[in-house]
Amino acid sequence: MSLEKIYSFIDAHASAFIGDLVKLVRQPSVSAKGEGIEDCATLVEDMMREIGLSTKILRGERGHPVVYGEIKSKKTAKTLLFYNHYDVQPPEPLEEWKYGPFSGEIADGKVYGRGAVDNKGNLVSRLKAVQAYMKTVGEVPVNVKFVVDGEEEIGSPNLEPIVKKYRQLFSADAAIWEFGGTDRHERPNLYLGLKGVLSVELRAKCALKDVHSANAPLIPNAAWRLVWALNTLKDENEKILIEGLYDNVLPPTSEEIECLKNIPSEEEALKKELGLKQFLKGLSGVEALKALLFQPTCTINGLQSGYTGRGSKTVLPREAMAKLDFRLVPNQKPDEIFEKLVKHLRARGFGDIEIIRYGSTEPVKTPISDPFVSLVAKTAEKVYGKKAVIYPLSAGSGPMHLFRNLLGYPVVSAGCGHPESNNHAPNENLKIESFIKGVKFVAALISDFAS
Ligand SMILES: [Zn+2]
Incomplete structure (x- = not known):
């Protein structure tokens, strides 16, 4: 026809x-x-x-x-x-x-x-x-x-x-x-x-209400509590520190790597569009594509706590919240990664951080x-x-x-x-x-x- x-x-x-x-x-x-x-x-x-x-x-x-x-x-x-x-x-x-x-x-x-x-x-x-x-x-x-x-x-x-x-x-x-x-x-x-994805929310709750920041030597600060917890999840070299997170990661096959080599580079245009001098860790070419498509990620999507309006406010926040997502690669499973996250925070003394699980899909x-x-x-x-x-x-x-x-x-x-x-x-x-x-x-x- x-x-x-x-x-x-x-x-x-x-x-x-x-x-x-x-x-x-x-x-x-x-x-x-x-x-x-x-x-x-x-x-x-x-x-x-x-x-x-x-x-x-x-x-x-x-x-x-x-x-x-x-x-x-x-x-x-x-x-x-x-x-x-x-x-x-x-x-x-x-x-x-x-x-x-x-x-x-x-x-x-x-x-x-x-x-x-x-x-x-x-x-x-x-x-x-x-x-x-x-x-x-x-x-x-x-x-x-x-x-x-x-x-x-x-x-x-x-x-x-x-x-x-x-x-x-x-x-x-x-x-x-x-x-x-x-x-x-x-x-x-x-x-x-x-890739798969797992979305979560972390909540730190300390005092029953916000207080004057003059009380900082005595009253725990939810914003700091959350920042310290987040800091245990990933290091400055982009390595996720949750124990066993990389256990089930399948590396790309040789056929897939050949495929990556055929993908025309759009790096310069993307960097220009985003106003960046380089990608994380200076990655480029097939290595950048391997990271993009075959590496799991842990991303902070948003953070909220205390006063964020104009000028200053000397307040000590009672609550802090972060939204995160993990991108997963074959053969990781969302349930597995969630369990590992919970275990990780508990093991590092952050059992008080509330972990709310949102949607997830498999790679x-x-x-x-x-x-x-x-x-x-x-x-x-x-x-x-x-x-x-x-x-x-x-x-x-x-x-x-x-x-x-x-x-x-x-x-x-x-x-x-x-x-x-x-x-x-x-x-x-x-x-x-x-x-x-x-x-x-x-x-x-x-x-x-x-x-
Ligand atoms: Zn969409």
């Missing part, structure tokens, strides 16, 4: 597609605060129905709903599944946005707003590819399924029971993951796996040798006119392990972002040109997967 008809449909309807994306961006859906979730799920379901998908809202015992959609092919039993999410990261700090984070403003050929790329842009690009088939050919050449998560940005804590309960709905021959895009040289980037990868990987790479090369860059892992995280490890099919991540799309940061934006290319890529992929 020729894709030309489908491509012209996509070009002719580009502004209507953008209009639908803007509508979705304008609907806040911040999972961390539970803001706008149900409304956004309804909007996604409506969008699917309009295209002709049959839909279901899947609910677990707790948490936000998953929007499920599918469309059957008369031609084949083969099924391609798309995993996306409709929830977004909190937009803060608000003062750094050029346009409102939920304005969906269009400027300089881009759509601005939280979720414009991550992940509403990617979701809409896939839905519109299916729509293009329905409106031109009248059917899809393979069965297509959509799983649209409502809690990806908080670690998908409730997806596992839903996947287990609706196992049949989630069955497929292969899946395309939520994210991806082109790099600074317009090369499509594919990701074959994810996961699809092998480079899987035939689905070469299929996606060939399609990407055809559509983008440049050889795909293959990352054996992504430094990011998500619930991919439920699909790859539990359900057992290959998963590749590819999407329509670009290097300055500012995912998770202020001024998130999607280039309209990349979005339209992304719709065509998904259309071509559906066709190649069918044949």
Whole structure:
């Protein structure tokens, strides 16, 4: 089947597609605060129905709903599944946005707003590819399924029971993951796996109330208590000091190292963009990529205690809080790392520090040798006119392990972002040109997967 008809449909309807994306961006859906979730799920379901998908809202015992959609092919039993999410990261700090984070403003050929790329842009690009088939050919050449998560940005804590309960709905021959895009040289980037993540909060609580700092010789200070505890977790050489943390780390295979060598260096551009002279420990080249993709991390995401307003205040804070995340690599497990963290703090005399566990996901990868990987790479090369860059892992995280490890099919991540799309940061934006290319890529992929 020729894709030309489908491509012209996509070009002719580009502004209507953008209009639908803007509508979705304008609907806040911040999972961390539970803001706008149900409304956004309804909007996604409506969008699917309009295209002709049959839909279901899947609910677990707790948490936000998953929007499920599918469309059957008369031609084949083969099924391609798309995993996306409709929830977004909190937009803060608000003062750094050029346009409102939920304005969906269009400027300089881009759509601005939280979720414009991550992940509403990617979701809409896939839905519109299916729509293009329905409106031109009248059917899809393979069965297509959509799983649209409502809690990806908080670690998908409730997806596992839903996947287990609706196992049949989630069955497929292969899946395309939520994210991806082109790099600074317009090369499509594919990701074959994810690091895991474990998010925690540490709380130090001392006196029952804040007191005058004149009492410092007698009253314990929660801010210092927390700083001392944090100081035991990692040293200045980036080595994590939690006992046994590196025990299960799998080093990259020789095939994966070859893959890393093929990844074009974007170091200088990234350093320039971030205003940095060098990366940590002066890392560069394959060594930098090895650290980025195959080393676990321990990151302070935020710290809060005492007075942080204008001027000074001589106060001694009663409470201090830090949010942390650990990025995990094959074969570490979140449960294992959490237990090791608890044991570590207790052993060093910080049994008083409260440890709250938030979301976590396992690390996961699809092998480079899987035939689905070469299929996606060939399609990407055809559509983008440049050889795909293959990352054996992504430094990011998500619930991919439920699909790859539990359900057992290959998963590749590819999407329509670009290097300055500012995912998770202020001024998130999607280039309209990349979005339209992304719709065509998904259309071509559906066709190649069918044949
Ligand atoms: Zn995200």
